[in-house]
Amino acid sequence: MAASVHLFPTCVCLVLLCRLPAAVCSRRDVLELGDADFDYLATEHETMLVKFYAPWCGHCKKLAPEFDRAATRLKGSVRLAKVDCTTHSETCGRFGVSGYPTLKIFRYGRDSAPYDGPRTAEGIYQYMKKQTGPDSVLLRTKEDLQAFVNNYDASIVGVFSGADSSRLAEFLNAAGLLREQFRFAHSTDLQLAEDHGIHSECVLLFRPPRLSNTFEDSLVVFKDYLTIGSLRRFIRDHIYGLCPHMTLENRDRLRVRDLLTAYYDLDYHHNVRGSNYWRNRVMKVASKYGGRGLTYSVANKKDFLSELEDDFGLGTSDGGELPFVTIRTRLGHKYTMREEFTRDGQSLERFLDDYFAGRLKRYVKSEPVPERNTADVKMVVAESFDDVVNDPDKDVLIQFYSPSCPHCKKLEPVYRELAHTLYYDPKIVIAKMNAVENDVPLGYDVQGFPTIYFAPVGKKDEPVRYEGGRELRDFLNFLKREASHSLVLSGSKDEL
Template identity: 80%
Template sequence: MAAAIRLFFFFLSTFPAALSSRGDVLELGDADFDYLATEHETMLVKFYAPWCGHCKKLSPEFDRAASRLKGIVQLAKVDCTAHSETCGRFGVSGYPTLKIFRSGKDSAPYDGPRTADGISQYMKKQTGPDSVLLRTHSDLQTFISHYEPSVVGVFSGEDSARLSEFLKAAALLREQFRFAHTTDLRLGAEHGVQSESVLLFRSPRLSSKFEDSVVVFSDHLTISSLRRFIRDHIHGLCPHMTTENRERLRVRDLLTVYYDLDYHLNPRVSNYWRNRVMKVVSQYSGRGLTFSVANKKDFLSELEDDFGLGTEDGGDLPFVTVRTKLGHKFTMREEFTRDGQSLARFLDDYFAGRLKRYVKSEPAPERNSAPVKVVVAETFDDIINDGDKDAVILFYSPSCPHCKKLEPVFRELANKV
């Protein structure tokens, strides 16, 4: 008994960090990191400092993700101010640093979202095989009946060269897309293919009569060609933009329709508006503008800051904006009509160049005849870029003492020239 008690207290002193874990996030330190990390097939570790503001902001999201991933992926954290040896060993130089470990070994940096939803979705893709083996029709239906799109390879046998290349692509792209494969060609026949192919199943929640739910890739299969095919087709005509995928969608000129969209709680209303958008924008595809729908509650601050739209604008009707890859912004000021005609007029005006860009600006001064003209964002192009003279511009802050000292000199110069 005495030996058992001594062993217990030895364990307490040897593994203090792990035993002090709170909630579902495992706390690790110099003494127990290697010992405990090897027990988990997949683990996401947050290396942090208690004083770090970004770490504090991440903490509640990380904790919520840990609860959602319980039993699937272990989340852990290391306080680098107390356990510098472990942090130094894994090359941690800034906070927070997130790394993915597999069976105790540093596998890859985590470069995914920093929200609970984003972390959960990203890490679920890190578990299991790179590509799921489908044996039956039931397996296929279960896999493609998912909230996210699915990529399924159909091959003639396990020795197929195309299957080998497909699995390499799945290993590289698993963080972005869901992959599965089968060696039973009959599963492909159900979707109109008779030979080796790759099928891209768009998300069932976004099914629409205005586009195909399944797209077939039958070209020469390489990692690059498959990546390009998925990138060009996975979103479809009008994807659901979220805070997690917005940067990928905004690499092109993008029109977004914002409304009370929620595919978890209210899929019927979510698709009611999206179908009205799809009916209109399907007539404008291929003209250099891409399209999306989004939940306006997820983007309220952005709508207000970037487009001057408040929560009271439009009521329950959708907002419509365009953001180009050059940063130009446009808003549809006309009320969104259920027949889609207002959206069509907005698009006609956009492509005809008749829309005025939205610019966040102070009001232009009523009088502006002094030698030094006052320029605001809305009048910048008219005063500076459309004239036949060169311009000297003073960018200043009213509170800046150096600016105050320079201002009379600048005015004197304007009077002289």
């Protein structure tokens, strides 16, 4: 009887533990390190990703749940850890942490490399999985080759005549440098690739089986002189193919070119056939317009919903089950296909005809143009930017601000006084624009608030960033130096 009394509470505790929220379990998968135990515990792990953070940091709070989920998925292969720099400043200082969050990769406790990969759970998982094991996997049989290339991602496979091949050495060097971006494997038996028509040393690029289609080859062969640079260029030019799957992890690499994207309920994990239904229609149209400077992609609309809402004004119900199509150029110009995506692709062809002919109107995120704009500080929106800031006859000082920015609020009375002081000067405008609700034009780099630029007469395409102090005298001295004319001062500040 006594034994049963002790066993029953134990069983209850186990059941309750299994019912804990997943978030609690995932947090336990992240090792907490500090000044006292960092060196001791870190050396126990072959590969470890460490997040140096501050509890008050907004970016750290945003990263936390993604980091926790990645830790759970990587459990058993890569250890994820975190250090609170507000309480363990010695460790953070030792590793040169100057901003939050800072992520670093450690190998047996040694600082190996900065982590510069994605900051989503999936992105961290994929990036760190590539940090484990060899730079390039040795394939011994045809079955090994088939298993390796049958993957969600593309595969780079080098086939060589023997272990002493000079090309193999260069291939392994390239794999060591590029392993964080791509999957590498190699074989020293040429017979492994004979089913693919290969009988001499070369590098094979296998595109993901899930993206197989009738418009392009799933296998691309590299036979040129092998160097790290030539292999890198080959991969860059061929890995994505005619219409890649754009994700949060690869979007920056795809957007170095003018890019058309079709967003819809794409899901290659659970519905490959359905995902390829619309992709094939994009590819059919894309194959007719190849070589004209535009690349093509498809993406999961849910993954990019906030971006589509902020950048293109897309509502959650826009498009329904049909793809929503956009073009984003490398210069930041944006276009949307307003016609419904037809299954025969004709609407997409009309959209592309108008784009290449220059008939499309760019999409600009903008607040309404003010009906009355008589205040000392002129309000500018994206739609009125050209009329106000690019006025060829007037110098313009433009402040980009956020309504919630405390620094902007502190600057407001000084900025108003500046505008009042120059109110009667007919050749200068003091203006401001809400950079949260309006697209910032090209040539203006706004990464924080407030950001202030001066657009002088005759040099509207070369605005000058204001880096001076934030008192009235500082602004006036700057404008006296930079303005295209002598300033006309008014009010009580004539002596300035």
